[in-house]
Amino acid sequence: MSSASVQFLKTRRSQKLVQAPGPSAEQLEQMLAAAVCAPDHSALRAWRFVLIEQKHIGTFADLAIGATRRSGREVTEQKEQNTRKWLSSVPLLIGLAYKISHDNEKVPEIEQTLSMGAAVMNIQNAAHMMGFSTYWSTGLGTYTDEVPEALGLDTLDYRFVGFLAVGTPTVQLPPAQRPDPATLTTTWQP
Numbered sequence: 001m002s003s004a005s006v007q008f009l010k011t012r013r014s015q016k017l018v019q020a021p022g023p024s025a026e027q028l029e030q031m032l033a034a035a036v037c038a039p040d041h042s043a044l045r046a047w048r049f050v051l052i053e054q055k056h057i058g059t060f061a062d063l064a065i066g067a068t069r070r071s072g073r074e075v076t077e078q079k080e081q082n083t084r085k086w087l088s089s090v091p092l093l094i095g096l097a098y099k100i101s102h103d104n105e106k107v108p109e110i111e112q113t114l115s116m117g118a119a120v121m122n123i124q125n126a127a128h129m130m131g132f133s134t135y136w137s138t139g140l141g142t143y144t145d146e147v148p149e150a151l152g153l154d155t156l157d158y159r160f161v162g163f164l165a166v167g168t169p170t171v172q173l174p175p176a177q178r179p180d181p182a183t184l185t186t187t188w189q190p
């Protein structure tokens with residue numbers, strides 16, 4: 001990999017506030033093609049992506065806010081307003097889930113979860129390389145049963161892991177502060 005590609009990885013940062021234009025059909029296809037290159041023990045192909053296009057995001061906001069309240073979690077008026085304002089400019093939301101391989105002796109669920117995380121990371125990096133920003137959120141009713149089920153994902157069979165907002169960044173953010181990897185790394189010596 002060239003150092004320019006590594007530079008792309010190093011300059012990615014999440015950005016919640018995104019706007020149109022979102023990715024074209026072809027660009028989205030590229031992002032999802034990157035997603036399915038994630039490491040995948042036993043080739044489970046468990047990743048699932050539910051596209052919520054801009055024209056349906058308002059209806060989705062009604063669902064997410066209502067479902068969160070019906071599940072017993074508080075959504076204040078202010079929070080509702082902020083969520084609706086944020087979503088009103090998001091051109092694409094991707095619902096993220098994986099099909100659970102129950103009682104898989106070879107691939108414990110932690111590995112299934114990690115593979116899903118890697119797939120999402122590949123979308124985020126591919127989007128960044130194409131000039132888009134993304135933001136992974138586990139708000140919007142992620143941990144209710146109602147939201148994943150409304151998206152066609154039976155929670156007995158699928159683990160729902162949130163949403164990726166994808167679009168054009170509204171402002172150019174400065175580089176994120178990142179830790180020095182040396183402080184997180186040791187070299188084992190027997």
Ligand SMILES: Cc1cc2nc3c(=O)[nH]c(=O)nc-3n(C[C@H](O)[C@H](O)[C@H](O)COP(=O)(O)O)c2cc1C
Nearest residue numbers: 012013014015134135136137138139140161162176
């Ligand atoms: C699985 C997952 C769920 C997340 N959910 C939320 C969330 O609900 N709300 C939030 O503010 N940030 C959430 N984040 C964090 C942001 O997506 C983002 O990673 C964080 O703001 C740091 O930005 P960075 O990706 O540039 O380091 C989540 C991150 C992950 C990995």
